[in-house]
Amino acid sequence: xxxxxxxGLDRAASTAVTPVVAHYTICPVLVASGVANELGWVxxxxxxxxxxLSYLRSTPDEHGWLEHYNHQSPNLFRDGGNSPAxxxxxxxxxxxxxxxxxxxxxxxIIARADAxxxxxxxxxxKRIGLYQSAITEKIDxxxxxxxxxxxxxxxxxxxxxxxxxxxxxxxxDVHVAEPSSGPSETWGRQxxxxxxxxxxxxxxxxxxxxxxxxxxxLSDTLEQSGKFKVLEDLDRYPDWTLRIANxxxxxxxxxEFAKAHRDVVVAWLRAAIRAGRxxxxxxQAAAAVFARTTxxxxxxxxxxxxxxxxVPNLSAQSLAGLRLSKDFLREHGxxxxxxxxxxxxxxxxxxxxxASLPS
Numbered sequence: 001x002x003x004x005x006x007x008g009l010d011r012a013a014s015t016a017v018t019p020v021v022a023h024y025t026i027c028p029v030l031v032a033s034g035v036a037n038e039l040g041w042v043x044x045x046x047x048x049x050x051x052x053l054s055y056l057r058s059t060p061d062e063h064g065w066l067e068h069y070n071h072q073s074p075n076l077f078r079d080g081g082n083s084p085a086x087x088x089x090x091x092x093x094x095x096x097x098x099x100x101x102x103x104x105x106x107x108x109i110i111a112r113a114d115a116x117x118x119x120x121x122x123x124x125x126k127r128i129g130l131y132q133s134a135i136t137e138k139i140d141x142x143x144x145x146x147x148x149x150x151x152x153x154x155x156x157x158x159x160x161x162x163x164x165x166x167x168x169x170x171x172x173d174v175h176v177a178e179p180s181s182g183p184s185e186t187w188g189r190q191x192x193x194x195x196x197x198x199x200x201x202x203x204x205x206x207x208x209x210x211x212x213x214x215x216x217x218l219s220d221t222l223e224q225s226g227k228f229k230v231l232e233d234l235d236r237y238p239d240w241t242l243r244i245a246n247x248x249x250x251x252x253x254x255x256e257f258a259k260a261h262r263d264v265v266v267a268w269l270r271a272a273i274r275a276g277r278x279x280x281x282x283x284q285a286a287a288a289v290f291a292r293t294t295x296x297x298x299x300x301x302x303x304x305x306x307x308x309x310x311v312p313n314l315s316a317q318s319l320a321g322l323r324l325s326k327d328f329l330r331e332h333g334x335x336x337x338x339x340x341x342x343x344x345x346x347x348x349x350x351x352x353x354x355a356s357l358p359s
Contacts, residue, residue, distance in 0.1 A: 020051040020261055022268075025068045027080020028187040028294040030103040030216075030301070031249050032310045033268075034079070035289050036275035038184060045267040057180045065175040069138035071095055075257045077268055078250075083141040083334065085250040086326050089344055090337040094255040097345040098269060099312025100322060101276075104247040105304070106234030107149040107214035110222060112203060113229045117210070120232045121157040127165045129199040129208035133173040141246060144334045146199070148245040148325070149212035153232050156242075167208050171198040184292040191295050203228070214245060217300025244321040251312055262349070269312065269353035276311030286310075314347045 024042070026034045036042050043053055056073065057064040067073045071088035078085060078095075089095050111117050117126065128150055133140045154160055180186040199211035200222075210231060213219055222228040234242045251272065258265050279286040287302035294301070322341050329335040 020049075020264055021054050022046070022051060022075050022077055022257065022261075022264060023054050023056045023067075023073045024077040025056040025080075026078075026183045026293070027068075027249070028183065029080050029249055030290060030294065030296075030305070030308070030310065031079045031101050031251070032272040032276035032279060032312060033077075033251060034183060034293040035279055035286060035310075036271040037182065038289050038293055039275065041271040041274055042268060045271040046264065049263040049267045051261070051264045051267065055180065055182050057186055058182075060179050066137055069141070071252065071254065074254050077253050079252075079272075080249055081141055081145070081246040082248060082250040082322060082325055083144045083246050083329060084139050085252050086322075086329055087139040087335050089252070090326075090330075090335045090339055095252040095344075096255050096258040096265075096349075097250060097252055097314070097341075098258075098265065098349050099251040099272065100248040100314060100318040101251070101308075101310060101312055102243070102248040102318060102321065103305075103308035103310055104243065104245075104249070105214065105216060106237075106243040107153075107212055107245060108219050108230045108234065109150075109153050109210050109232040110200070110203065110213045110219065110228055111210045111231050112206070113223075113227055115209060117231065119157065120153055121159070123154075123210055123231075124159060124163050125165070126209040127167045127207070129169050129202050129211035130166050131197065131199055132168040132170045134170050135173045135175075139334055144329060144332070145214060145246040146212045147332060148328050149214060149234070151328075152242050152245075153212065153234060156232070156234075156237070167202070169198045169202050169208070187293060187295065216294075216296040216304060220300065221297075240317070241321065241324060244325045246325070248318045248321050248325075250322070258346070258349070262352075265349050266353045266356065269350055270357060272312050273353055273357060276309070279305065279310040312350065314345050314350055319345060 046053055056067060069084040070092050071078055072093060109120055131142045131146050202208045203211055219230055253265055283305035284302050286305060287298045290301045291298035319341055326341060330338060
């Protein structure tokens with residue numbers, strides 16, 4: 001073997017490939033990314049293209065939780081509620097919308113069972129609780145989601161926010177700062193806290209007369225306690241636009257990463273598509289996975305999943321729903337700047353991923 005000259009060494013170094021490492025974060029909601037990651041399919045697809053995964057909160061960085069909302073990491077994949085993704089795109093960082101998932105109930109209006117209130121129309125002049133985070137560094141997505149749900153519930157009965165007393169209920173909104181190995185560990189630490197929100201506690205104390213609840217399966221538990229009742233279930237209406245509070249869920253990636261590493265982006269989408277198809281075909285098994293990665297009861301998720309398609313899409317209807325959600329956030333002060341939802345979406349990545357998989 002010949003001896004490498006200095007020029008040869010330089011040439012060898014220049015052709016060395018630096019491994020691509022992508023950060024990721026996934027909300028505790030019904031998205032295929034959560035299942036794909038939990039089953040190891042994202043890591044598997046990444047290995048095929050020479051890339052690796054790093055969970056956003058796997059290192060002792062107190063700002064990791066904040067980047068989950070503001071998407072400030074330059075190599076970040078994020079899947080989950082659309083409010084943070086919309087604000088990040090509008091006001092903070094350029095991202096690419098890769099896919100959407102509509103798998104979220106529209107929500108319910110909850111009241112105490114002993115209250116002489118039997119419909120939303122009878123909430124005129126009454127107190128409706130509205131969550132408010134004590135943290136100002138991020139978008140208050142829970143407040144935005146609840147305010148949207150309250151807005152449409154009142155409108156259905158000829159009322160507006162001016163006809164009721166909106167009572168802001170501040171929550172400390174503490175985020176887990178210690179490192180986590182993955183989403184299931186992160187959200188597992190917060191599961192008990194999430195089960196009893198500050199609005200429910202205020203309702204139980206009699207400080208408010210009703211609140212909007214969008215958790216999956218919780219209303220059944222509340223009714224079974226004998227202490228609470230559902231005044232309105234927004235899912236009973238045929239109008240699909242009632243189901244867009246913080247949904248459809250958004251899968252996004254930093255724009256610069258998408259441009260530089262197309263193969264890695266397509267790899268993520270391949271894993272998500274595979275998982276979405278598996279969820280659709282195996283709702284019971286999928287519910288067990290979601291029980292680890294969300295705050296939702298397994299039985300409630302199993303009952304709900306057959307109603308939805310968990311394969312990410314960029315359909316005209318999903319984009320229209322996302323636009324309505326974005327417009328609500330702007331009109332109510334959660335987002336400063338506007339943008340074109342259709343321009344945000346780049347379907348070429350999803351199309352490439354779909355074409356590379358058996359139908």
